[in-house]
Amino acid sequence: MPLSLRENICESHRLPRDEEVLAGRMELLEPKDKELLEAVIINGQPTRLIASLMNKSPQHIRNRVYRLSRRLASRRFLDAARAMPYLSPADAQLAKLHFCQGVAQRQLARQTGMTIHAVRRSLDRLAAAIATIRSMSKTAERKISQFISQRRQDDSQELAV
Secondary structure, X not given: OOOOHHHHHXXXXXXXXXXXXXXXXXXXXXXXXXXXXXXXXXXXXXXHHHHHHHOOOHHHHHHHHHHHHHHHHOXXXXXXXXXXXXXXXXXXXXXXXXHHOOOOHHHHHHHHOOOHHHHXXXXXXXXXXXXXXXHHHHHHHHHHHHHHHHXXXXXXXXXXX
């Protein structure tokens, strides 16, 4: 039996099946993209119905849903989303627009009033900051798991005595 579109997307892009996690990730998308994913993935509405409402072909809607779901599962998206609380508000907004919503550099330059060169430099700096935050969080996770395993060993040794 073939999988539904939702199951196919979740399986092929390794998206979580938990609707709360998906909804949290979708908050970072543009409102129109968020509504499309909610309709197809969470509510399970057929793409033919959505396509007829939007005057698009069903294949166009399926392709858009696949692209968006691939973005939601990408490392770039997840790293930017996890790093946002540690960034300044201006940098967080830039990261949300570029890394999460997929806004092009040229469009960012128009929206922010910066030159394309300045936007590119800002995005390079931002990517480096996000990579640093990612490596720091991985190190912290590793140390926490080592600490917990050490505590468990200590507790089991105390119980044995």
